[in-house]
Amino acid sequence: xxxxxxxxxxxxxxxxxxxxxxxxxxxxxxxxxxxxxxxxxxxxxxxxxxxxxxxxxxxxxxxxxxxxxxxxxxxxxxxxxxxxxxxxxxxxxxxxxxxxxxxxxxxxxxxxx
Amino acid sequence: xxxxxxxxxxxxxxxxxxxxxxxxxxxxxxxxxxxxxxxxxxxxxxxxxxxxxxxxxxxxxxxxxxxxxxxxxxxxxxxxxxxxxxxxxxxxxxxxxxxxxxxxxxxxxxxxxx
Numbered sequence: 037x038x039x040x041x042x043x044x045x046x047x048x049x050x051x052x053x054x055x056x057x058x059x060x061x062x063x064x065x066x067x068x069x070x071x072x073x074x075x076x077x078x079x080x081x082x083x084x085x086x087x088x089x090x091x092x093x094x095x096x097x098x099x100x101x102x103x104x105x106x107x108x109x110x111x112x113x114x115x116x117x118x119x120x121x122x123x124x125x126x127x128x129x130x131x132x133x134x135x136x137x138x139x140x141x142x143x144x145x146x147x148x149x
Numbered sequence: 150x151x152x153x154x155x156x157x158x159x160x161x162x163x164x165x166x167x168x169x170x171x172x173x174x175x176x177x178x179x180x181x182x183x184x185x186x187x188x189x190x191x192x193x194x195x196x197x198x199x200x201x202x203x204x205x206x207x208x209x210x211x212x213x214x215x216x217x218x219x220x221x222x223x224x225x226x227x228x229x230x231x232x233x234x235x236x237x238x239x240x241x242x243x244x245x246x247x248x249x250x251x252x253x254x255x256x257x258x259x260x261x262x263x
Contacts, residue, residue, distance in 0.1 A: 084249050134243050135200055135248070137195040145190075
C-alpha cells in the first residue's frame with residue numbers, strides 16, 4: 037500500500053475508552069489525511085495536515101484529535117466523545133494538495149462495544 | 150452544495166465485455182474529478198484524474214474516464230473487463246472550499262463474472 041503503514045489492522049475497545057490509531061509514511065509527503073469509511077457512505081474526511089505541526093478539521097472532526105509532530109507520523113485519537121466510533125479508518129498522504137495522487141494505508145478496523 | 154453521486158450500488162458485467170461505472174457531480178465552475186478503487190479490506194488506490202485538458206482521461210490498469218461538462222458526468226470505462234477488476238470504485242470531486250479536501254461518492258461495487 038505505497039509506503040504507508042497503519043497499525044493495528046483490527047482494534048477492539050470498550051465504550052468510554054480513548055484509542056489511538058497509528059499512521060506512518062516513508063514517502064516524504066507533506067500532506068496527510070484521516071478518513072472514516074462506513075458501509076454505503078463512501079469516505080468522510082476527519083482531519084488533514086498540510087505540513088508538520090499544522091492540521092485542520094475535516095467534515096467530521098468531532099470526537100477525534102490528531103497531532104503532527106513529525107513529517108512521517110499522523111496519529112489519530114478516537115475519544116470517548118465520538119458517539120459512533122465503530123468504523124474502518126483510512127490514513128492517506130500526498131506530495132501536496134488533492135491535485136496530487138493520495139496514497140492510502142491498509143486501514144484499521146475499530147470496533148467499540 | 151457540492152456533491153458527487155454514484156447512482157448504481159452495484160454493476161455486474163461478464164469478463165471480456167465493456168464496463169461503465171457512472172458518476173455525476175454538482176460543483177460550480179470547473180471541477181477537479183478523480184476515480185479511486187478499493188480492493189477488499191484494503192486502502193484506496195488512485196486510478197485517474199481530470200483537472201483540465203482532454204475530456205478523455207486515461208488511467209491505470211486500462212481504465213479511462215470521460216469528462217462531460219454538459220451532462221456533469223465523469224463515467225469510468227474499460228473496453229474489456231477482467232475478473233480481477235472486481236472491487237469497489239469511488240468517484241470524488243475537489244471541495245471548492247479547500248484544495249486539500251475531496252468529496253467522495255458512496256461507491257459502486259463492480260462484479261465481473263467469469
